[in-house]
Amino acid sequence: MKTAFSTLALLRPERPDEALALLRDGPLTPIAGGTDLYVALNAGLCPSRRFVDLSRLKAWRGIAATKDGGLRIGALTTFAQIRDDKRVARALPALCAAAREIGGVQIQNRATVGGNLANASPAADSAPVLLAADAELELASTAGVRRVPLGEFFVAYRHTALRADELIQAVLIPPQPGPSFFRKVGTRAANAISKVVFAGVRAARPRIALGSVGPVPLRAKRAEAALAAGADLESAVDALQQDIAPIDDLRSTAEYRRFVAAGLLRQFWQQTGGRRPAPSRRR
Amino acid sequence: MGKASTRAGSVGRSVPRLEGAAKVDGRARYVDDLSFPGMLHGRTIRAPHACGRLRSVRLGPGGLPLGLVVVGPRDIPGDNVIAVIEDDQPALAWGEIRHAEEPVLLLAHADREALFAVPAEVEMIPGAPVFDPLASPRVFKHIRIARGDAGAALRKAPVVVEGEYRTGAQEHVYIEPNGVIAVPENGGITVHGSLQCPHYVHKALCRLLKLPADKVRVVQTETGGGFGGKEDYPSVIAGHAALLALKARRPVKIVYDRAEDMRATTKRHPSIVRLRTGFSRDGALLAIEAEVVMDGGAYVTLSPVVLSRGVLHATGPYRCPAVAIDGRVVMTNTPPNGAFRGFGAPQTQFAIEAHMDRCAEQLGIDPVKLREKNAFRPGDVTATGQKLPKDTSALPVLREAVRRSDFHRKRKAWAGTGKGIGLALFFHGSGFTGAGEVRLASRASLELTAKGARILVGSTEIGQGTRTMLAQIVADTLRWPLSAIEVAPADTGLVPDSGPTVASRTCMIVGAILQRAARELKHKLGRLTPTQYLARHGALVVTKQYEKPAEIHWDEERYKGDAYGTYAWGCDVVELEVDPVTREVRPLKLTAVQEIGKAIHPGHSRGQIEGGSAQGLGWALSEEVVMRDGKMANAQLTNYMMPTTKDTPEFDVAILEQAYRHGPFGAKGVGELPMDGPAPAVVNALRHAGFDVREVPATPERLLKCASR
Numbered sequence A: 001m002k003t004a005f006s007t008l009a010l011l012r013p014e015r016p017d018e019a020l021a022l023l024r025d026g027p028l029t030p031i032a033g034g035t036d037l038y039v040a041l042n043a044g045l046c047p048s049r050r051f052v053d054l055s056r057l058k059a060w061r062g063i064a065a066t067k068d069g070g071l072r073i074g075a076l077t078t079f080a081q082i083r084d085d086k087r088v089a090r091a092l093p094a095l096c097a098a099a100r101e102i103g104g105v106q107i108q109n110r111a112t113v114g115g116n117l118a119n120a121s122p123a124a125d126s127a128p129v130l131l132a133a134d135a136e137l138e139l140a141s142t143a144g145v146r147r148v149p150l151g152e153f154f155v156a157y158r159h160t161a162l163r164a165d166e167l168i169q170a171v172l173i174p175p176q177p178g179p180s181f182f183r184k185v186g187t188r189a190a191n192a193i194s195k196v197v198f199a200g201v202r203a204a205r206p207r208i209a210l211g212s213v214g215p216v217p218l219r220a221k222r223a224e225a226a227l228a229a230g231a232d233l234e235s236a237v238d239a240l241q242q243d244i245a246p247i248d249d250l251r252s253t254a255e256y257r258r259f260v261a262a263g264l265l266r267q268f269w270q271q272t273g274g275r276r277p278a279p280s281r282r283r
Numbered sequence B: 001m002g003k004a005s006t007r008a009g010s011v012g013r014s015v016p017r018l019e020g021a022a023k024v025d026g027r028a029r030y031v032d033d034l035s036f037p038g039m040l041h042g043r044t045i046r047a048p049h050a051c052g053r054l055r056s057v058r059l060g061p062g063g064l065p066l067g068l069v070v071v072g073p074r075d076i077p078g079d080n081v082i083a084v085i086e087d088d089q090p091a092l093a094w095g096e097i098r099h100a101e102e103p104v105l106l107l108a109h110a111d112r113e114a115l116f117a118v119p120a121e122v123e124m125i126p127g128a129p130v131f132d133p134l135a136s137p138r139v140f141k142h143i144r145i146a147r148g149d150a151g152a153a154l155r156k157a158p159v160v161v162e163g164e165y166r167t168g169a170q171e172h173v174y175i176e177p178n179g180v181i182a183v184p185e186n187g188g189i190t191v192h193g194s195l196q197c198p199h200y201v202h203k204a205l206c207r208l209l210k211l212p213a214d215k216v217r218v219v220q221t222e223t224g225g226g227f228g229g230k231e232d233y234p235s236v237i238a239g240h241a242a243l244l245a246l247k248a249r250r251p252v253k254i255v256y257d258r259a260e261d262m263r264a265t266t267k268r269h270p271s272i273v274r275l276r277t278g279f280s281r282d283g284a285l286l287a288i289e290a291e292v293v294m295d296g297g298a299y300v301t302l303s304p305v306v307l308s309r310g311v312l313h314a315t316g317p318y319r320c321p322a323v324a325i326d327g328r329v330v331m332t333n334t335p336p337n338g339a340f341r342g343f344g345a346p347q348t349q350f351a352i353e354a355h356m357d358r359c360a361e362q363l364g365i366d367p368v369k370l371r372e373k374n375a376f377r378p379g380d381v382t383a384t385g386q387k388l389p390k391d392t393s394a395l396p397v398l399r400e401a402v403r404r405s406d407f408h409r410k411r412k413a414w415a416g417t418g419k420g421i422g423l424a425l426f427f428h429g430s431g432f433t434g435a436g437e438v439r440l441a442s443r444a445s446l447e448l449t450a451k452g453a454r455i456l457v458g459s460t461e462i463g464q465g466t467r468t469m470l471a472q473i474v475a476d477t478l479r480w481p482l483s484a485i486e487v488a489p490a491d492t493g494l495v496p497d498s499g500p501t502v503a504s505r506t507c508m509i510v511g512a513i514l515q516r517a518a519r520e521l522k523h524k525l526g527r528l529t530p531t532q533y534l535a536r537h538g539a540l541v542v543t544k545q546y547e548k549p550a551e552i553h554w555d556e557e558r559y560k561g562d563a564y565g566t567y568a569w570g571c572d573v574v575e576l577e578v579d580p581v582t583r584e585v586r587p588l589k590l591t592a593v594q595e596i597g598k599a600i601h602p603g604h605s606r607g608q609i610e611g612g613s614a615q616g617l618g619w620a621l622s623e624e625v626v627m628r629d630g631k632m633a634n635a636q637l638t639n640y641m642m643p644t645t646k647d648t649p650e651f652d653v654a655i656l657e658q659a660y661r662h663g664p665f666g667a668k669g670v671g672e673l674p675m676d677g678p679a680p681a682v683v684n685a686l687r688h689a690g691f692d693v694r695e696v697p698a699t700p701e702r703l704l705k706c707a708s709r
């Protein structure tokens, strides 16, 4: 552990309003499952010294159906909970598929959906599914709660619309117009960071999102528009290449990411083409 | 010592591992579990650039913590070298820096956090580094092997096939990183550590600290894996801890975290092998020309012997009348590459086995038939002129692997389906190369105890089952139950030098020495029980030394003769599937048929084969050391993609046994053999699936680039 642990302070509020009040008087770094923060602390790369532990905020943990037929997932809900939840499996099976492939079982037991989004890695595996699902976030502060579409949440590389005094409280998922698809490509079957992660919802106006192909998880607007306009699949594949801006890095190459992104769009389109909602991702 | 159990014997049975329960329930003590009164923690300050001259090392700005111990090159009492082969590597670099992460200064403090909070700035005048081994101006070792006139034979051969094959570096990823504690005591130093070869460390410390042998003691702690990565490196980290401890006059612990371990310690040598082979039209091998280049990294360390094993396996398990092998290991400005399971042989056998499938294709001959035609038989002569013994099992392993895997049917049925099946035939010399065992002159002792006997060897248990296996050999030789045998800790103050725990030698060589000791002990006891003997005659310790079998000869000058006492043999068949969308390769099944003389402990032998095969699959498919400016850029397990249990396929392991006359109960080595087969079998399966790939790891990115056939 490169960070001097004895120099860190940890506040442990019991209720959301306490947490928000502490945060207002900040600066404080929230910690939920700690699966991202501990990596940074271990490497000595986390500048924060004061933390607020969210793990006791029970009100923000759990999954509920909403009146409009969608889902509300508390920010502290773990991927193990999401993975095993029947309502999620019915409403947005791609999200269960994503949860099943985040880290390994041990990580899924601790990692939260709020942490995954707030951490804002371009490779965050839940982000493309939630983007394709047109999800919104509830951002809470002592001033109240505001709703932000997830598409507006990721501002720049590892930067979000979250203010320093705000916390993600919940993720809102509207009812989905068609079958969903998810596929993560990380080369290793578990504990792999995505080289490309792809999610789609098949509908008259299809929704497509990807991770690890640009500075933020992104919606493939040009490809979506092409498909909505009835263009053939290969034109949509060409359009997709303009939506994404992959780079060469430690894990893969831009060339490979473009190749895979194209293949995944084809696979999504072919698998969700039939009448039955296609099973999400199985190789 | 009941009669019933004596008759059954333990050799050939998968008895419980001697230290198994302690490892499972947590009693086993690894180095980081240990603490000593007054102990400090150590930290290594390292060079930031791959080469150049060291200008200064500055600590601060800001006050330094009280009690900080600082050790620089001037504090070294002896020679500033890590004694291995050529002694060119300094313990602490001063003028010239040859690789990034090279140690330049050592710090110690009681408070670990305060220690790591000390700012340290290393200033260098950067030089021009060399990373491409083909561009290296400096050859560490050059070896040539010649049999017949390969050039002439190639000119005359009706079919000539050429190719270049490359393999990448590989990280050991032992579960426990390198770590030691140095304790000043009795006017000298004792080092406790996670290591494979206590006597190597002992020798290096004597030289570095200018201490007589009896003032240096090295004790192996329970060790979480080695794979060669704790053969040479522990001499470095032990030297550092010892220097700090002697200056501080207090115990000093250095345990690397995963990132430091991956960045600073050794890797498998990357290789480039160029082959030209000549065949008759019906596939008889007429000539092999091989050029082998290995990347040694910044210092010589063990590179000459890695190269040696590499070139000695470069023809693969094939008879060939004309052979010319030219091997060199060269310097580059990366951390030194070192020992890793297989020790050069996986690299060269990758090349020849990937090459053989291309030859089969060009000759229009089935790859199994081509191998059958050319595989070594007993009595055949190798490139160095060694006449192969009776236990030469290339054909039996090949035939059994082909049969078990239903190779021919799948080969036909899968054509054009995205699935592929490929095989590799390989061998591995057991024990040290050439005259190595004679030079080592290993010793092993047995001490009579009231309960039975205690084994005293410098050989280490690093997870592979050494303790259990040696105890089985001794128990059965004495015809005593296994419970009568104990194994002393690998402590240089207690045990003789049995040579390093490397080179697939511990069972075959040290086991055989112990067997002779056991026979003598039994003879001395006569009809007395141990208790009676001890009461009547007092203590009894029998020590035996390695004796070279009379028929083994080696000429180091000319590289001629019996390169190894004997060989273990293997054939792997890999079945896999390539995802058309992602080019990800999923291994479906690995059939491993391996002939190892005698499986003293079948469970542990199978464990070696499955584990070695998994390690081989990682090297073949996903494990890539990404170097940037001479530094490992993916020094985390997140980004260094070692396979998990979800990535490894079903294993079908079959062990064949052809006794080696000088091995205990006929045993040869099994530790390294399994590493040789998976990579070429994978590449051959990929070729079958339509990918012409000649380099590992065959990552999806690489498969995308290589021509789909």
Ligand SMILES: Cc1cc2nc3c(=O)[nH]c(=O)nc-3n(C[C@H](O)[C@H](O)[C@H](O)COP(=O)(O)OP(=O)(O)OC[C@H]3O[C@@H](n4cnc5c(N)ncnc54)[C@H](O)[C@@H]3O)c2cc1C
Pocket (backbone or CB within 6 Å): A029, A030, A031, A032, A033, A034, A035, A036, A037, A038, A039, A054, A075, A076, A101, A102, A103, A104, A107, A110, A111, A112, A113, A114, A115, A116, A117, A118, A119, A123, A124, A125, A126, A162, A166, A167, A168, A169, A191, A192, A193, A194
């Ligand atoms: C071995 C391993 C494997 C992994 N594999 C994957 C993977 O396959 N896919 C993947 O996407 N990720 C993976 N991760 C990353 C990580 O597990 C996820 O991003 C996880 O969802 C983070 O959630 P957490 O609760 O642990 O976040 P924490 O580490 O607690 O926090 C992460 C960040 O979010 C902030 N934060 C947390 N909760 C809130 C909130 N409610 N409001 C505002 N800010 C908040 C924190 O301040 C911090 O900046 C892996 C991590 C590890 C260690």
